[in-house]
Amino acid sequence: MSMDKIPTELDYYHDMWKLQSTATLLSHYKGDDGRHVLILDRTIFYPQGGGQPADTGFLHFQGLNLKFLVNDVRSKDGIVLHYGVFEGLGGEFEDILERGKEVSLFVDEHRRKLNSRLHSAGHLLDICLPKIGLGHLEPGKAYHFSDGPWVEYKGVIPQNEMQNKQKELEQEANALISMGGKVSADILLYDEAAKLCGGILPEYVPKESTPRIVRLGDNPGCPCGGTHVVDISDITKIKVSQIRSKKGMTKVFYNVES
Template identity: 30%
Template sequence: MSRKLYYEDAYLKSFTAAVVEHGVEENGTPYVVLDQTAFYPVGGGQPCDLGTINGVAVVDVEEVDDRILHRLAAPLPDGNVISAELDWSRRRDLMQQHTGQHILSAAFEDLFAAETVGFHLGREVTTIDLTVAELTQEMVEQAEAVANRIIFENRPIEARFVTAEELAAMPLRKPPTVTENVRIVSVQDFDYSPCGGTHFAHTGEVGPIKVLSWSKYKGNTRLELVCGWRTLQAMTDKQLILKNLSRQLTSSEADLPSNVERLLQEKKELDKQLQESKDKLLTTEAQEALQHAIVQDTLKIVALTLDGRTIPELQKLGQHITAQEPNAIALLVTSGDKTQLVFARGAQVPVKMNELLKETLPLIEGKGGGNPDTAQGGGSANVATADVLQHALELLQAKLTLV
């Protein structure tokens, strides 16, 4: 087994080592195993470290069968001794997020008996899953306050392997998942947790903690949070958003919520007026279409090709046509990336529209459905819409002769 330097010194940025194994995986990725390493392998919710070995990029680190594989962007030059550099900016960020998660999780458990049952350290945010069904803004602010107080007090953090006797005497926040080589990360007089990740020596190095959002997740609550430099970046991003909104709305930041609410209400009213106008236009369009309808016995057939219309728009037009004339049939076809059809009938029409659509769709290799009154579908645009419409019209007229 390789000597795990990241457990001995979490601040180690560079090291030398001997290559004890090298090879290429089945997917063609070269790798090396070293006699000692400061690269933390992926595990326990924490991503792996990255960096370089002899100038070659380390793209992944994973412990497999007690061997720590350093996967590389290219094979290493010949030689048994290597010099390695960690991407310290990445390591520091991961340590801030992971240590901060410990502190915030302990705060939630102390205040609300909410246990952490899930943890994921992502590129932008960290998530923790808490055993609490409902979480309020007040609860979040209380937990944040406790966590940040612990950080500002700059309490010592210790990470070490403990004996069974020591473990039995510790007030652990959660039981260890292993029975041997148990490593405990403790925040002085606040939290004791089994963990194999990398952590700082003092809480002050974590930087500020901020919960960004939370939502229900599988009976629990999932929190999104940031720590340290991520917190500062998140606050900068949000401040820029507020600044831009204030400028666009000529509003102070404090008045933004009320002004946005006013704009949303105005939009709601405008949407209502717009829909009323559209309905009036559809009524007029339906009236004009009926004036040019094909008359067959006592029925009126409106057969139209309409470019740039959506299925919902065709459905509404069909509804307007058949509402105005109970003896009307609407055959409406539109084209775009694919040909789309809507067939509708009035209350006095005997032909079922879903059956007519089913017989029309094979022409365009289409799919659709509906009921006897209204049916819709779509398919390939390889056939001209005029030809599709003519085909449907002929099928309809044949059916009418049989009624």
């Protein structure tokens, strides 16, 4: 297997709060859209997925006065692709970007923290549903982008209960935020992971796998590959703006406030 086909080591997977690190350049090329693509042996940059947007930031090449602005990150077949542009680069770059070059990585802190707050808030809403009598709703899709985050569930809420449940959900979520609680992410054996997630894991998690389980405080965990806050209190405040139930699905729209 060639070096640039080896899956990227996901450093953010093990340390969600690391914003600076080093890596080794494996390969680079220019995409059809004109953007450069860099492949590293490891990364702290989160690639877009799971309803969470990608990190942005920049890379600096050791020994070279060269900066690479990362404006998008994607994952394909386990390989993380860092898309962006070189700052102040004139002429060709192939001769100076050698395989094995050491690279320093810097993730945009403000964007990472906001995305982590939005993502964590979505999980917190999942935790709160049984507490307000909506345990029958099964988690589905989620969108944790800042332009209008939401979480969707299989199941409905009667129309006459909608307004009260919206208020209860927001109050319960903010009550948990005020109490706080450490957030953790651990890679576990399937059976151990299932115990921390209420005794069962979603069908998409293979039984022979070792899923990464994220827990917000002492609440039940869930399999998740995204980034999250250090403590539940870091979410600060949740505003549940709307709940809609239609065609057997319920969608909860929310945001995080300072």
